[in-house]
Amino acid sequence: xxxxAPTPQHRVVRNxxxxxxxxxxxxxxxxxxxEAGHRGTREDCLAHVGRVWTDLRPASLRRRQExxx
Numbered sequence: 001x002x003x004x005a006p007t008p009q010h011r012v013v014r015n016x017x018x019x020x021x022x023x024x025x026x027x028x029x030x031x032x033x034x035e036a037g038h039r040g041t042r043e044d045c046l047a048h049v050g051r052v053w054t055d056l057r058p059a060s061l062r063r064r065q066e067x068x069x
Contacts (some may be wrong), residue, residue, distance in 0.1 A: 010045045012038040017058040018048045 007023040014036040016050045023029060040066040055062065 007041050009039060010042045012036040012045050012048055012052075017057075017060060019058060020053045022049065060064055 006018055010022045011025055012035070013021050013023045013029060013033045015021075015032050017033070018038065021033065023033070025039065029035070036052075038045060040048075057065075
């Protein structure tokens with residue numbers, strides 16, 4: 001009997017514009033991206049991103065629009 005392959009683990013990452021993504025744990029993060037504190041399966045990480053990233057506008061756009069008020 002063969003052992004099932006382990007489920008690849010991922011992490012939630014965020015950039016300076018407060019945009020989120022999911023990145024494999026075994027790969028180095030690209031420049032400008034930082035861990036956002038959640039790890040798990042890809043599906044678990046995507047669900048977490050769906051819960052925490054409620055305003056999809058980049059941070060610079062949000063600041064600019066809030067300054068226009």
